[in-house]
Amino acid sequence: MGSPMRIKAGSEEYPLYLAPGLLAAAGSLLREQGLAGKVLVVTNPKVGALYLSRLQAGLEAADFIVTTVTIPDGESYKRLDQLTKVYDAAVACRLERDSLVLALGGGVIGDLAGFAAATYLRGVKLVQVPTTLLAQVDSSIGGKVAVNHRAGKNLIGAFYQPTAVLSDPETLGTLDQREFKTGLAEIIKVGLIGDRELDAFLRQESAAVKQQQIGALLNIIRRACAFKARIVDEDVRESGQRVILNYGHTIGHALEAETDYDHFRHGEAVAIGMVGAAKLSVALGLATPELTQATLDLLGEYELPTAIPGLSAKKLMTRMAWDKKVKDGKLRFVLSPDLGKTLVKGDVPPEAILAVLRSMGAV
Ligand SMILES: NC(=O)c1ccc[n+]([C@@H]2O[C@H](COP(=O)([O-])OP(=O)(O)OC[C@H]3O[C@@H](n4cnc5c(N)ncnc54)[C@H](O)[C@@H]3O)[C@@H](O)[C@H]2O)c1
CATH class of the missing domain: 1.20.1090.10 (Dehydroquinate synthase-like - alpha domain)
Known part of the structure; x- marks a missing residue:
């Protein structure tokens, strides 16, 4: 896969992998980063139907225990009640401090899953797997995570850097x-x-x-x-x-x-x-x-x-x-x-x- 780009954010640093075919290799790459255990994948029905099985197979082959939570597609679902679904799933699968929340999708999923990761147990590890061009160049890096409030966009959020970003440009082939x-x-x-x-x-x-x-x-x-x-x-x-x-x-x-x-x-x-x-x-x-x-x-x-x-x-x-x-x-x-x-x-x-x-x- 080649060596990743290192993203520095103040005292924190994380790898950004960018390569075609990365989805299937996500499990082994995360293992190489010393990560293991439970993964809560947050996605939406559209992206899930296209890419979840490929990602999940790779994660399971690397012995990760995978649970998935699906949020309806669209900006209007980047909101608090959908966040509750992620917390509920995290509780149900007993996510722990060193477990992972993995965002599989565009910026909406990345922002929402990122905020869930920042707040659940005061912070569990976050892996961004951006599948839109916007998410690959913008929302998945930089550590801004948020949900919307009816009074405005991104009003409830945090700065929370991911543990790793895995960008697979092949996923862009299905983007309209x-x-x-x-x-x-x-x-x-x-x-x-x-x-x-x-x-x-x-x-x-x-x-x-x-x-x-x-x-x-x-x-x-x-x-x-x-x-x-x-x-x-x-x-x-x-x-x-x-x-x-x-x-x-x-x-x-x-x-x-x-x-x-x-x-x-x-x-x-x-x-x-x-x-x-x-x-x-x-x-x-x-x-x-x-x-x-x-x-x-x-x-x-x-x-x-x-x-x-x-x-x-x-x-x-x-x-x-x-x-x-x-x-x-x-x-x-x-x-x-x-x-x-x-x-x-x-x-x-x-x-x-x-x-x-x-x-x-x-x-
Ligand atoms: N955190 C940040 O720094 C930051 C920066 C910029 C934007 N954002 C946020 O990002 C969001 C917008 O992100 P977006 O433009 O990725 O929108 P999005 O997440 O809504 O994705 C756009 C559409 O593409 C679909 N999609 C995603 N990946 C696909 C794929 N590979 N193939 C086919 N369809 C796919 C999605 O289901 C959705 O319908 C906004 O909520 C914005 O506030 C955050």
Whole structure:
């Protein structure tokens, strides 16, 4: 399988394995990490039907004792009552401190199972087995775990690092195109804000990426994970530098919230948000118009949305004011002075934001 990438998060460190065919090998890899005993696999019906038997066979061949709990599919189930199901299953199979909770699925399962692992017995070991592109490059690393509250997304959560991450890009073959592209948006973000080689690869090798050629996938996933891991290590609890990962997210979150989370996939909203961030950078005299064009070109190449479909600019502004990135009542934006660079601006004039939103189709 090759040697894993080591992800550091402050004083903690864990391996990230990235290779095709990893699911079946999960049992032996976890044994190599010195893990043994009980595993509570958390998954959903769709992912479970596709991948559970392969994973489970490998785990059992390595003498793990496997129990499974299935959560219905969808963001709306990332909530407290579903968490109770995981705790109930953990009690029923007598999970112990050194037992494992294994999240098999996309970001929804990863976040929910991760929060269960962080809290059950004040913390049992967590293994992330992400099966969406978004989860492989974003949610499975960095240690943010959470469930939603009806008042907002991810309101109940923790910072809890996994013991290992096993990413098998072969699982992406069953992902529908829209989900694949939502993950690509986060990878594009990394290219735009901090990895010029990744950005160049995405532009030059777009055919291979779109055809999901395994070599291209491995390259972009590895680079995106390495970038995120580096930022997280510098700022594990998101009190400083880590905020740059939210490039495009201030407008993106507002778009998601304003459309009740059922119009945009997260990456689509972030794609539009990145155009907004580029335009705002230009409007404030921080960047040249080439930044906007380069952003539009790349997102266009991957057929990601770049305009706001007729939503109220004022309502989007109100949503932004509720964003977690607001500090002392002032809107803080992650902006970009040039490709590959970011800066955080704390006093962005509301009129400038309104003008950008309107220039992108908001009314
Ligand atoms: N913790 C973090 O740092 C972090 C970062 C980004 C996003 N998130 C969270 O991640 C969630 C979104 O994650 P997501 O985009 O992976 O969505 P998701 O988990 O809902 O998965 C998307 C869809 O793909 C299906 N699916 C998963 N793997 C599949 C596969 N291999 N083949 C076919 N279908 C498959 C799922 O069943 C689901 O229907 C949100 O809740 C968001 O808040 C967390």
